Amino acid sequence: MTQNASTPRQIAERLQIAILTSEQMRLHWADESTGIHYMEVVMPLEWLESPEGDYLLCRVLAENLEVRVRVDLIQNLPAPVK
Known part of the structure; x- marks a missing residue:
């Protein structure tokens, strides 16, 4: 997984x-x-990355x-695991 600047690292890792x-x-x-x-x-x-943003492919x-969900449009992102 590479890191797109649009998604915070801790959220990308959690997903x-x-x-x-x-x-x-x-x-x-x-x-x-x-x-x-x-x-x-x-x-x-x-986890999918594109120039438009990061996406989460889900069933x-x-x-x-x-469905393909753009990560920045998720309203209740899960809390990062510490």
Whole structure:
């Protein structure tokens, strides 16, 4: 994992731990194109970086659907593990 300046290192590390441990997370985020808010239990799958920002590829467990969530649009980022 390389570090994009847009995501604080401790948040990127926390989300990477969630990916590695298959941690289920209840995330609240806004869709970047529509602005619609979602709150779902997800399984983080992969950390993605792009010029537009960092993304978290997740599986929405209730619908077995994969979504790409822009990290800076997550409203309830998990607290970093210390």
